[in-house]
Amino acid sequence: MSTDSNSGNMIEIDREKANFHYDVEYKHDAGMGLSEDTIDYISNVKGEDKWITDFRKKALSVFHEKKMPTHWASEDLNSINFDEIRYYLSAGEAPKRSWDDVPNEMKETFERLGIPEKERKFLAGVEAQFDSEAAYSNIKDAVAEQGVIFVNSSEGLAEHADIFRKWFGKVIPTGDNKFSALNSAVFSGGSFIYVPPGVKVKHPLQAYFRINAEQFGQFERTLIIVDEGAELTYMEGCTAPKFETTTLHSAVVELVAMKDAKIQYITVQNWSANVFNLVTKRGLAHENAEVRWIDCNIGSRLTMKYPGVVMKGEGARGEVISIALANDGQHQDTGAKMIHAADNTTSNVVSKSISVGEGRSTYRGQVHIPKHLKGCKNNTECDALLINSKSRTDTYPAITVRGNKHSTQHEASVSQVSEEQIFYMKQRGLSEAEAMSLSVNGFVNDLVREFPMEYSVELKRLIELEMEGSVG
Amino acid sequence: MSTLEIKDLHASVNGTDILKGLSLSVPKGEVHAIMGPNGSGKSTLAKVMAGHQDYEVGSGDVLLDGYSLLEMDVDERARAGLFLAFQYPAEIPGVSNANFLRAARQARLPDGEEIDAVAFYQEMYEKMAKLGMDKKFTGRSVNEGFSGGEKKRNEVLQMMMLEPKYAVLDETDSGLDIDALKIVAEGVNAMRSEERGFLVITHYQRLLEYIVPDHVHVLNEGRIIRSGPKELALELEEKGYDWLKEGELVKS
Numbered sequence: 001m002s003t004d005s006n007s008g009n010m011i012e013i014d015r016e017k018a019n020f021h022y023d024v025e026y027k028h029d030a031g032m033g034l035s036e037d038t039i040d041y042i043s044n045v046k047g048e049d050k051w052i053t054d055f056r057k058k059a060l061s062v063f064h065e066k067k068m069p070t071h072w073a074s075e076d077l078n079s080i081n082f083d084e085i086r087y088y089l090s091a092g093e094a095p096k097r098s099w100d101d102v103p104n105e106m107k108e109t110f111e112r113l114g115i116p117e118k119e120r121k122f123l124a125g126v127e128a129q130f131d132s133e134a135a136y137s138n139i140k141d142a143v144a145e146q147g148v149i150f151v152n153s154s155e156g157l158a159e160h161a162d163i164f165r166k167w168f169g170k171v172i173p174t175g176d177n178k179f180s181a182l183n184s185a186v187f188s189g190g191s192f193i194y195v196p197p198g199v200k201v202k203h204p205l206q207a208y209f210r211i212n213a214e215q216f217g218q219f220e221r222t223l224i225i226v227d228e229g230a231e232l233t234y235m236e237g238c239t240a241p242k243f244e245t246t247t248l249h250s251a252v253v254e255l256v257a258m259k260d261a262k263i264q265y266i267t268v269q270n271w272s273a274n275v276f277n278l279v280t281k282r283g284l285a286h287e288n289a290e291v292r293w294i295d296c297n298i299g300s301r302l303t304m305k306y307p308g309v310v311m312k313g314e315g316a317r318g319e320v321i322s323i324a325l326a327n328d329g330q331h332q333d334t335g336a337k338m339i340h341a342a343d344n345t346t347s348n349v350v351s352k353s354i355s356v357g358e359g360r361s362t363y364r365g366q367v368h369i370p371k372h373l374k375g376c377k378n379n380t381e382c383d384a385l386l387i388n389s390k391s392r393t394d395t396y397p398a399i400t401v402r403g404n405k406h407s408t409q410h411e412a413s414v415s416q417v418s419e420e421q422i423f424y425m426k427q428r429g430l431s432e433a434e435a436m437s438l439s440v441n442g443f444v445n446d447l448v449r450e451f452p453m454e455y456s457v458e459l460k461r462l463i464e465l466e467m468e469g470s471v472g
Numbered sequence: 473m474s475t476l477e478i479k480d481l482h483a484s485v486n487g488t489d490i491l492k493g494l495s496l497s498v499p500k501g502e503v504h505a506i507m508g509p510n511g512s513g514k515s516t517l518a519k520v521m522a523g524h525q526d527y528e529v530g531s532g533d534v535l536l537d538g539y540s541l542l543e544m545d546v547d548e549r550a551r552a553g554l555f556l557a558f559q560y561p562a563e564i565p566g567v568s569n570a571n572f573l574r575a576a577r578q579a580r581l582p583d584g585e586e587i588d589a590v591a592f593y594q595e596m597y598e599k600m601a602k603l604g605m606d607k608k609f610t611g612r613s614v615n616e617g618f619s620g621g622e623k624k625r626n627e628v629l630q631m632m633m634l635e636p637k638y639a640v641l642d643e644t645d646s647g648l649d650i651d652a653l654k655i656v657a658e659g660v661n662a663m664r665s666e667e668r669g670f671l672v673i674t675h676y677q678r679l680l681e682y683i684v685p686d687h688v689h690v691l692n693e694g695r696i697i698r699s700g701p702k703e704l705a706l707e708l709e710e711k712g713y714d715w716l717k718e719g720e721l722v723k724s
Contacts, residue, residue, distance in 0.1 A: 424562035442566025
């Protein structure tokens with residue numbers, strides 16, 4: 001049918017939207033492989049203080065000491081060859097405040113991804129990272145005038161060392177896991193944000209992480225501190241072109257919500273199928289503070305990500321809302337970690353995963369409520385949707401509740417798009433792909449509404465694209 | 473050519489022959505009823521026409537205005553103008569009725585053309601009002617948690633919105649109380665026109681009091697064994713199907 005083939009063509013163009021790269025002359029290239037020399041190179045390029053270099057080197061030895069977590073995680077981790085990855089690539093220019101000043105290839109990259117347009121429409125500030133460093137970084141004057149700091153991690157370390165150092169590595173210590181150690185050794189880029197007490201940032205701040213180079217690892221480090229009674233929404237988007245070789249993305253994101261503060265951290269990632277995405281994300285919520293992770297994982301070869309909230313102050317709230325879509329050859333191993341460390345703390349986890357073709361999705365959840373606390377609540381819901389008979393899903397919830405003054409609730413479901421549903425929809429004139437994407441969008445609909453409008457539209461579109469490809 | 477024509481259709485499911493040479497012709501502008509005892513092949517006929525994957529067509533053909541439906545995929549048949557009102561409509565969690573109908577209408581537009589959302593909603597609300605459906609219904613997931621009557625009304629609403637050339641109604645009366653039956657029948661009657669043909673499949677004569685057919689066919693063991701005017705339905709109601717089956721035995 002003509003409608004099908006035409007829309008198919010449109011899809012092809014769109015599908016390729018993020019699959020492009022430019023030949024860029026990198027002024028700084030740490031070369032293949034990882035050693036103390038790599039760290040010296042990075043530290044030298046960045047002109048870092050000695051304590052940072054020492055911090056990095058210590059982290060490197062922790063990385064080498066720690067085993068791959070393949071006793072519980074995917075064996076596929078062993079396919080990463082750390083000697084065949086470049087750990088630092090940059091053009092050697094400071095991030096620009098105007099898109100006009102951004103080098104052409106980078107500017108074109110972000111224009112093709114629609115970043116400047118989004119910035120004009122609804123963002124309070126944007127940082128656009130190209131491989132290891134930000135090419136563009138800007139915060140609207142009105143927001144900066146309120147005392148909000150929004151810079152990359154290097155600038156944060158150099159210019160705001162007092163606040164940065166106080167929290168850096170405190171929410172996620174170097175030795176948390178092998179990949180947090182790796183990030184701590186070679187981190188570059190990412191955001192440093194500080195919101196002063198009582199300031200409620202109306203529009204979101206956004207970071208966009210773009211991988212351009214082949215055989216490369218991106219290791220951004222983000223630290224966000226929202227002071228007493230302040231509020232912030234932060235959004236990140238990520239893409240990379242598809243290469244035959246392995247790309248590594250291993251970020252560490254630390255959030256600190258002081259008393260009565262609110263942080264909402266939204267991720268929409270759409271990695272190409274050769275990316276290992278191994279990310280550690282955790283928030284610390286003080287008294288009556290709220291940390292919400294809203295996470296959408298599409299693409300990548302293997303994603304391992306379990307955003308967490310440590311509820312340290314009484315009345316703190318933690319939430320993880322996540323959508324994962326695993327297509328052929330992909331494994332989305334995602335979940336949530338809720339650590340209750342004070343009375344009357346509340347956590348909520350809602351996870352929906354979709355496995356398409358031979359895709360595999362895994363939910364891992366950890367909820368910890370110790371004996372000495374009272375009045376803690378957790379609600380966990382995880383629902384999986386399987387599209388084909390070869391699709392796979394596993395659920396590993398670990399809920400440790402000690403003491404009897406708490407309430408927890410756990411629900412899990414696995415469902416399938418039935419042939420009768422598809423037949424019904426096709427009988428109304430929808431193609432198989434349209435029918436699939438409609439039912440998948442229906443499955444995640446209640447969660448998609450949690451995303452800001454501009455993102456929920458994009459998200460629905462991404463899901464449609466994934467479904468088109470999987471059936472066509 | 474303005475006909476839905478079934479020619480010597482043979483079909484089986486899991487190796488069991490169900491349709492054994494069924495022939496029938498429904499010209500545009502007419503309403504034909506198919507009646508028959510349980511297991512005679514009524515629902516199989518509906519599924520085969522729509523292209524359900526579980527049924528295998530052995531021989532014969534189904535022509536829609538001269539084009540063979542059997543060579544088309546399920547959705548192509550639908551876009552060519554065939555509508556099936558299901559006996560047991562599927563539930564689609566999370567997909568609202570409005571979005572579903574909109575997607576179905578969009579699928580019929582040429583590439584690059586977008587539905588006029590305002591006109592679409594206006595039309596939908598008007599048609600819902602005719603079927604006594606509350607506006608809130610548009611936001612509910614397709615058929616999810618619907619009563620039997622609500623599902624059947626929804627089938628008729630979809631038919632009204634998609635305006636097919638030919639509609640096959642599979643046991644649309646089952647699970648309906650008399651008030652719901654009247655509303656559904658009114659909806660169907662409002663759609664009767666020179667431009668549209670109907671094939672109404674039913675076990676009971678009751679529905680045909682409200683949707684009065686031009687012709688009645690009796691299906692038994694995969695074949696039409698008797699065709700007649702609307703009065704045939706009444707006769708079946710009185711005598712049951714056995715006298716026809718016996719008649720067929722004598723004939724053969």
